[in-house]
Amino acid sequence: MAHDYPEVEGGGSLILAWQVRNKKVLVIGGGEVAAGRILNLLNADAKVTLISPRDGLNDEVAYRVEQKQVEYMDKKFEPTDLDDPAITMVLTAIDDPEASTTIWKLCKEKRIAANIADVPPECDFYFGSVYRDGPLQIMVSTNGNGPKMANIVRRRIESTLPPTMGDAIKKVGALRKRLRQVAPGNEEGPKRMKWMSKVCVQWSLEDLCEMQPEDMDTLLESYEPDEVPTFTKVRSGKDDWEWQFDGSFGWACVV
Structure with missing residues (x-):
């Protein structure tokens, strides 16, 4: 029976983020x-x-x-x-x-x-060759075959990333900490992960960069019903359609 599983590709390294703080x-x-x-x-x-x-x-x-x-x-x-x-x-x-x-x-x-x-x-x-932007770290390794090539590949990746990526990740980290205070139980773990994933997917990088503590508080109110409102709705407190039409064109009434 054929399975849609990834093929094993040997010869690589197990790339880890090794925690050596205070060691x-x-x-x-x-x-x-x-x-x-x-x-x-x-x-x-x-x-x-x-x-x-x-x-x-x-x-x-x-x-x-x-x-x-x-x-x-x-x-x-x-x-x-x-x-x-x-x-x-x-x-x-x-x-x-x-x-x-x-x-x-x-x-x-x-x-x-x-x-x-x-x-x-x-x-x-x-x-490896490492790109660093605040909490974001990306390492490129060639398994010892070509350190200079790792540097070239890393620079190519770096050139494609927006300069706001690090700030967005910091904001997401702050939101996760606040979420754990709102839903601290271990049983909430799967829901927390799923909800945070939806936020990261549905909000743009620009939205995440602009997010302020008060926006986080408003956004977290939608965790219990498991919803993710748009940044516009969180910031304005209005539904999207209300934000898009503010009545500035007036109304015409024909009798």
């Missing part, structure tokens, strides 16, 4: 690649520990150290540096393949997820 991540190396890794980690609110001789720091990494945005250890990596049980991830960015492989093997022994820069076989995960 300790060890970065080994202080050059340009390390600078990009460190910025990504700081944007995700990770606690970054950096190991690198000071003469190996580029200007950006040196700035992060100076601003105390990272915990810095001015030295070369030693195996005992992995003894801290709080370390949840290791990123290496050093120009020494043999040392990188040694670190990889040590991480495997300690079951620590690791990324060895520019050595795909020695990576538990890859970094």
Whole structure:
């Protein structure tokens, strides 16, 4: 019997949004690649520990150290540096393949997820090219095949997105929080998800960007009957037909 199910396409990666907020991540190396890794980690609110001789720091990494945005250890990596049980991830960015492989093997022994820069076989995960607009994050990955191509594809996607996308998502997030206050029970979960989906589909991006707290309050009054009024009706308090015709043309009465 034939089924309309997606075909399995192997060879990919499981792309996840890894939450590293307040978790300790060890970065080994202080050059340009390390600078990009460190910025990504700081944007995700990770606690970054950096190991690198000071003469190996580029200007950006040196700035992060100076601003105390990272915990810095001015030295070369030693195996005992992995003894801290709080370390949840290791990123290496050093120009020494043999040392990188040694670190990889040590991480495997300690079951620590690791990324060895520019050595795909020695990576538990890859970094992609990321587009960021407030809460919106889009990552393009080539599974280690072509980092530059990932950047080109990401820029193409970025060029097609409206500049208001991030603001609209922030407003939707605020509406979801208010909805949970209106309908907090677990049993309301399916209805909440369905109703929020209808709002996102039926309201335009421009509507969502313009939405104010008072509009959210009015909109939430329609949650219980499971309806989604238009933005025009929410803002004006009138039905669409009333809004479209305000009587400004007057009436003619022929006797």
